[in-house]
Amino acid sequence: MAYDKFTVLKSTAVPMPIENVDTDQIIPARFLKATERKGFGDNLFRDWRYNNDNTPKKDFVLNNPLYTGKILVGGKNFGSGSSREHAAWAIYDYGFRCVVSSFFADIFKNNSINVGILPVQVSEIFLDKIFTAIEANPKNEIEINLPEQTITILSTGESESFDINGYKKNNLMNGYDDIDYLQAMKADIRSFAATSLY
């Protein structure tokens, strides 16, 4: 499914300083029953966001009008647990384009890039600085520059660089995906398959 190209993103951010945010929290299993990819944003963080009677939980950050933006900032080990790509779909569908954390779970990180979300891994120290900046003023913006691979807290000018491999970076900047790439190398795949023991 096509996604918007990613180059430079300047936005306010939503802080979620909780460790080990697992994909069951991002989207609980009972909302995985669709056979199409739409509407998952409504159930993003469902059980943290809503009471049993579907009224919003006032103290949850997504229900606080002070915090908005296209960047979600989470505590370490973000996206652990289930491989459900629905978690990445829900984050994208809600309107986030970038998740920042000091540590990501592998499958979530892969899924994010595949659906057009940029996972930005920063140091623990820089993560704390981001939380502090947002706490000081929720209007403080963060700039994510993918071509330069930098993340900057605009209010303080503090900056850090982040890693992403050249292939995936090129995909995100151009809206390409792995399926296109693999389709273009089918002849090689066929020859390889002919040698397979299984």
Next chain:
Amino acid sequence: MVRKIEDGPDVFFIDRHFIHEVTSPVAFLGLEQRGLTVMFPGKTFATADHNTPTINQHLPVQDPLSANQLKALETNSGKYGISHWGLGNPKNGIVHVVGPENGITQPGMTVVCGDSHTSTHGAFGAIAFGIGTSEVEMVLSSQCIMQPKPKKMRISVNGRLGKAVTPKDVVLYIISKLTAAGATGYFVEYAGDVFEQMSMEGRMTVCNMSIEMGARGGIIAPDETTFAYIKGKDKAPKGEAWDTALAYWKTLKTDDDASFDREYHFDASDIEPMITFGTNPGMGMGISNRIPVSEEAGSGKSSYEKSLDYMGFREEESMLGKKVDYVFIGSCTNGRIEDFRAFASIIKGRKKADHVTAWIVPGSHVVEQQIKEEGILDLLLDAGFQLRQPGCSACLAMNDDKIPAGKYAVSTSNRNFEGRQGPGARTMLASPLVAAAAAVTGVVTDPRELIAEEKV
């Protein structure tokens, strides 16, 4: 590996691909939108498990959304010529139980599925890991995925396991030592006498939970135990093909001088029957211990307190004697015959505690049949239990098997996340022996006490 991309991931060829009803429909939809087809339908196997009811499977599925997903799996499999074991099929069951049970998983293969517990298949010396739906679409359309090379970790456990210490306890112990993120970025090899002496069922339990410490996958070198398990299985090689395969499989060992990016060594005698007290699988401890204080747990204080609050537990408390409302035995972690034998060994001659609701869910129809043939069903019925039909069930509570809010469950499954077994449910992960001990006493109980009683 088909291709190595400069400053990019490697392109891997996938030998076996399992699909189920939850993570595949959008992948098939993607194929259609792009006008693609399935490249090697013979290498993909479909089974319905995540969403299926565990009672009255002969009746139409009541939840229209679940029914829709099951129908999509059936239709898509039929359309592209993929083998499909739907509800009611005697081969049906949890994907990570039926794959090995039918000899589909073999040493040296690359195995993927849109499910993080695909690491289970590493027990056979296969490179096996979970993928997302975009990757399911890649495998369907090109039989390949693109992933960066993981780092290598080896975890060795040597020595003798104590009484009532099962493979589940071994893996919960390892995760408690490494934490829920301790192996992120790594592929883990399990080595040492404990794994060498373990059954295939036990090895599957261990490899299954590799993902719970963040590992991409877990693997155990194939040996005579592996070959004996596979031999004669439905999809296993036969005759001359068996000899050829076996000769190759015997070469699949880690070199003596292999180097790892990280190594851990544990002593088997340090491991007790385990139980979790928090909301990630790394928050586990020996059942006779006290809940650690946050400083010892190596996690941020506020996240740790949030977790204990959710569970209704306090630092430095003992878990023994805590009331248990629900007991669940089953899942891709502990839904195999050996697990039900262990459960039965404790409940034999005892009765289910009146206030406990127990869900006993075999991993497949084959396991269900074994339970009946070995007389385990009679033991269960005598003790006041009922046997349900196969599926993922209360492990992720997508079907009706949900633990109510605030209730405590001792569960043999793999995740104790908030709400995992139903909104507000409180999960304590443990082995089938600990689950059985809780089921008959109604409280968290050290299974060693019940085993000791018998010997008196």
